[in-house]
Amino acid sequence: MKHLDNVDSTPAQRWTFLLVVSLGLLMIGVDNSILYTALPELRSQLGTTETQALWIINAYPLVLAGLLLGTGTLGDRIGHRLMFLIGLVIFGAASLAAAFAPGAWPLIAARAFLGLGAATMMPATLALIRITFSDERERNTAIGVWGSVAVVGAALGPVLGGLLLEYFWWGSVFLINVPIVVAALVLTVAVAPPNMPNPVKRWDARSSLYALVTLSSLVTAIKEAANPDRTGWLLAAATLSAVLGASAFVHRQRRLDDPLLTFDVFRSRIFSGGVLAASGAMFAVAGLELLTTQRFQLVAGYSPLEAGLIVVAVTVAAFPFSLLGGASLHRAGFAPLISGGFLAVAAGVGTAAWAGGHDALPLFIAALALVGAGAGAIMSVSSTAIIGSAPIRRAGMAAGVEAVSYEFGTLLSVAVLGSLLPLFYARSAGGDMLTGLNGAAYDDAYLTILLIISALAAVFAAVTGWCFRDNPKGAHAPE
Incomplete structure (x- = not known):
């Protein structure tokens, strides 16, 4: 099937690719909440503490939120089609690692890599829709579908997680991503628009790192402050790290010609x-x-x-x-x-x-x-x-x-x-x-x-x- 080029692509190609993008976005949204119904099972099977359970949930949106501002710019530089493919590969590999994680901390690490894959994919989904649909009416419809999928994905997680846990072990909530990733990879290669990098566009990795450090430290400080058995030095260190990270991010943005924010x-x-x-x-x-x-x-x-x-x-x-x-x-x-x-x-x-x-x-x-x-x-x-x-x-x-x-x-x-x-x-x-x-x-x-x-x-x-x-x-x- 011929690659889309915005001019001679057929409606079937365009709407098929919208389905591919929607699958990626659906996975991103579902993984935000799919573990809500799985936490009691994780506590039983992996012996997680309350703090570990929260990190299992939060590692994913933490990395996703921390990197989102920068990954869109990186997509402009190396091409959004390539970013989408890279994100799918990371998401699939991280899903496999999470499904077979032997303990709480390996699962937290796998969830963080899932966030990396999602942050790589998410800006590319909307950018590729804009590239694929040159007709304004079609594009508005496609963006409307995109927004609806995002809402449904975020809300569908607890139900899908509960359904899988009714019949399978806890790792199934991650393993379900793998066949979707494989199908999306094949279809992207077949029907996605060609990759269009812009090497002139600059990407500032330090800004993304500062944002991630700030959010990670803030979450750690919140969790430690609410912990009845809090550790004073950890709370102080996390609070200081959050303040320094935020200050470094703000200072960095003011110095850049093309800031993230x-x-x-x-x-x-x-x-x-x-x-x-x-x-x-x-x-x-x-x-x-x-x-x-x-x-x-x-x-x-x-x-x-x-x-x-x-x-x-x-x-x-x-x-x-x-x-x-x-x-x-x-x-x-x-x-x-x-x-x-x-x-x-x-x-x-x-x-x-x-x-x-x-x-x-x-x-x-x-x-x-x-x-x-x-x-x-x-x-x-x-x-x-x-x-x-x-x-x-x-x-x-x-x-x-x-x-x-x-x-x-x-x-x-x-x-x-x-x-x-x-x-x-x-x-x-x-x-x-x-x-x-x-x-x-x-x-x-x-x-x-x-x-x-x-x-x-x-x-x-x-x-x-x-x-x-x-x-x-x-x-x-x-x-």
Whole structure:
């Protein structure tokens, strides 16, 4: 089959390649949350501690968020088709290593390499869509599919993980990536547009390293601060490392002719509001899904599949409201969709906390659906706010910030809320979960964190309401 060249490619070739790109993006999204239902099994099979469990979850989005700003620029330099192929190979190899990891720390290392593969692939997926689809109407449709796949992938993880664990061992949640990678490699070679490198484009590896050091140190500091048996020197060293890394990153950007990030873009209230909205929505959804799947398995005795099906209510509601939000932006404006979406999230999580404390499962599931509806409305237009309000000459930078916003929200949620759970549990039960689970104490900790999420969502509603107080009906980038 002939390579696409943007001119003589057939519709079948273009839409087949969109399927390939969507498979890659689906894997990236699913691997963010597929382990939520697998953590109890990992604790049993690998003997992981609470801290190790959080690192198993967070190693992936940590590396992904830390490298995303730089890998897009590297793709410009060596070609996005080549970057996509390299990312697929890394992702497949890391999936094999994770599936057969003999212990917690080898699994954490494999998850970090999965993040490297995802960071290599993700910017290339959108860039290749723009190259492949020269017709504006086709391109808009393809980008719409791309966005929907990203939302579905992130929300599908707990259900898919539960389904696999119902019939196979825990390594299957990684092994499922391998045949998808092989198929995507073959199809990319067959139908992808030719590689178009731009050697003039500069890539600054030091900036990516500084960003990764900053995020890694920040996550370590959060986890150690919430650890009842914290080590003082480690907390101090991680905090200092985060401050130094951030300072080095900012200083480096100011010296570069072509920086990964210029901070003046945050002067736009619409841009900053979009970043806050994307991060806040993912913070709420990721935290709710992670903690809820754990609670129903550890306390209520649900199987991984049953626990995954509980949180599927978020996905079922998020997808249609994501589509409706994008379609109604030109009429409603940002304020009701984003600020109103956070109010729905706050009400939904608050209701879920009440229902969870009164064993009202139907109301609990309905509350999760309300959370999904609010989050779907937010995420459908926050990307428009970020990309549309940035100067046209910084469109690539804005796209990188948009991707990092979602990953950072997930990363921060797992680090903060996942660390608070054992802290609250220890205070309530008088000991940690390794000595035997106290269901009442676990529920107290879980419901307390739900109330914290609800309160934070209400704060985000107020802050984004201020950011979009003029309620524009769209974001128009300056020249």
